[in-house]
Amino acid sequence: MHREKFKPLGGPDGGNGGRGGDVRLVVDPQVHTLLDFHFRPHANAGNGKPGMGDNRSGANGDDLELAIPDGTVILDENGAIVADMVGTGTTFVAAQGGRGGLGNAALASKARKAPGFALLGEPGQERELVLELKSVADVGLVGFPSAGKSSLVSVLSAAKPKIADYPFTTLAPNLGVVQTVPGRVGERLAAIDAFTIADVPGLIPGASEGRGLGLDFLRHIERCAVLAHVVDCATLEPDRDPVADIEVLEAELAAYQPALDDDHGLGDLAHRPRIIILNKTDIPEAADLADIVEADLAAFGWPIYRVSAVSREGLRELAFALAKQVREYREANPKQEARRAVIRPKAVDAAEFTVAPDPQVPGGFIVRGDRPERWIRQTQFDNDEAVGYLADRLNRLGVEDELMRLGAEPGAPVTVGDVSFDWEPTTPTGDDVPVTGRGTDIRLDRSDRIGATERRAARKLRREHHEEWDHLGGGGGDDRADDDHDVDGESGR
Template sequence: MANGFVDKATIHVIAGRGGDGAVAFHREKFVPAGGPDGGDGGRGGDVIAVVDDHMSTLMDFRYKRKYVAGNGMNGQGNRSSGRDGESLTIRVPRGTLIRDKATGGILHDMSDDAPYVIARGGNGGWGNRHFATPTRQVPRFAKPGRAGEDREIVLELKLLADVGLVGFPNVGKSTLLSVVSKAHPKIANYHFTTLFPNLGVVYVSEGVSFVMADIPGIIEGASDGAGLGHDFLRHIDRCRLLIHLVDVSGSEGRDPIADFDAINEELHLYNEDLAARPQIVAANKCDLLGDDREPIERLKQHVEAKGYRFFELSAAAHQGTQELMRAAAGLLAGLPPVLRYEPDYVPPEPVIDTSEALAIEQCDDDYWSVEGPWLQRLLQSVNLGDYESRMYFDRVLREAGVFARLESMGVKDGDTIAIYDLEFEYQS
């Protein structure tokens, strides 16, 4: 996006892998039969998003796309656990939505100060001390650490503003923002001077203020992506109130009423909820008309017939601006707070492709490890405390040929089968 404003970015985040458990045995003078004392692997680091109020764009993510947290360290002897991997913190502007690229669903709305774990680190593997039993006193195996979550996400910035200034290009939105706040947007007499949203705080009176955003000019077809299109319409989504500026002077050779209707039609096409948002209409550049009030009265009659409040102003001459801001503050006092997005429910991935490769390993005479991607998904989708769910789990394993493979490799009744953190005794 032009002028360094980036409001959408796709990044790849990889949480740390858990460290492997250790195979070790106690070594101490005068203790000839020390038992297993292999320590557990450390947990992999998380990838965590936090809000940074000093950031206003997603520019930092344009050139760096991959973010990797630290791996957990392997366990050691003497029951020493490995150190946890270092978590990686990603800073984003307030108002950033985090979406899952694969589903498009919203994972989190970074509008408050709470950190959000985008990708969780893998658990560390158990050391061999966990596998000692009365019949297996010298376990010579341990569990490897699990991989951390690996996902692609989309960061999408939706500015947090109470009021959004909308209108055609060059109707005076940037001028109005500069007059009523301390913002310093670029101002010039040509279309699309504003190529990225500007924010300003409007102080109406003691204890009464609000944030206003100057949204770059909307043109016909914006809802379909024309002009600056969707790039900036998304920034109005959170606004509680819209101030619709119309150039009543016709200085651009356009009809003010046609402009007003065209912008509202684009809002409606983009998002019906947005079109229904409370709106104040302000006829700007009234000073250019001199004593000719006919265009003002004509626009006022059209606007008020549609139920909107109407104000006259000349932002450049500082005329009517304070009255408009007081009216906006009065309306905001009775409106709900700035929109926050709730995470989308993403149903668990169905277990359908049981043809994916499985890794089956005989770790000891009576201990077997079975791992594979679809088994992880299966475990996440069943409640093993429920009888019907356990029967479903057993049936899927049998139909996928897991037990047949174990039997062909020599598994015996009474052997322990480990599927990740789940362990059970095999019975044919």
């Protein structure tokens, strides 16, 4: 309450509390991994500051923005997709800050001119989310382990992936940027094209069912516009040949259904454009094998290119062919922009709450709704005036009328949020309640403590009883002093 010289009726002046900060995930082109979340999995935004006297509102909490790479998929704790973060600047509110409380200055009204309570601030939202990165690349290189995919990425771009002579050297996709140099290709002058290429770790039969690390690898080619089969023509395994390798991989790609078809609009992997790359043709035996199988591979109907990552043979033609297919895809599918927030206003006649019988408490009811549950969180239940204000709000919302319509009896247990109380249908509303002391409400004054008037009447009655008893000759000593002592001690309390 405002207290100042010459202003005896200053009135309430408690300011409102500040809201809590939001935790936001923002796509940043300079971020390429989710490694920071592995070491720091918990993130908290700033807290709002409490309101102060002289109608000073508390400061809002600082928002926390976390940078994530393009192509991150956000899932909830049940595995359902919450957001697909594609496009620089795309923002997702991972956890929303709680609303600030209201000071008593904001709660003053004609019927309640000096509120002795405030509304509590709401706690911020807590969520457990799973972040999954699906590489965003124009071209995806697929093939068996040790087919030479990482070597091709290293010579086509400036990327430096790990290269070794054992299977599954690559455990995570390697991204590289390929830029074609102007020059004459065929009968036309090629333009400068730049596209990204991804080295997808090796696939094996059964990858679409989770064998090996298949699912971990396949998810990275969901967004690729062009798929390139890299065939190892120098393999020493007797039971493998280029045609069988492509058939096995095509079966796995056809069996794997991307989870985000509706979001990125590229369709099933089986319908993506293809290119066949016969690798390691600098080896004489590999070149002979390429001559033998090239006619059989032509039956797939896809372009075929012979290359060598060591001698750089055929890399220029391959780069222009990939650039052409990427260019055609971009013309058919414009680049995605940052997704805007979708606002869905609530219908005018939408129900603010629902009342249903409590299945666990006979004769009880449960009230559900955003507004009633929010009011419960804002109420100070150790303040009778605040509880009375809550009762008035629920009554004006129509909760009491709905309980009466459903046949609720007086004293029926009613649960709203985490709080249960006994329903009293005859409780008057705030406009009809006489004003009492600040922080009190006469409707909730059910104290069993004996007041001073009752104590004086009881003391007088006991004295008359002792005097009558002494007049009849009963009893011994006079115990009025003890009575007076007890009464005085009680009144002192």
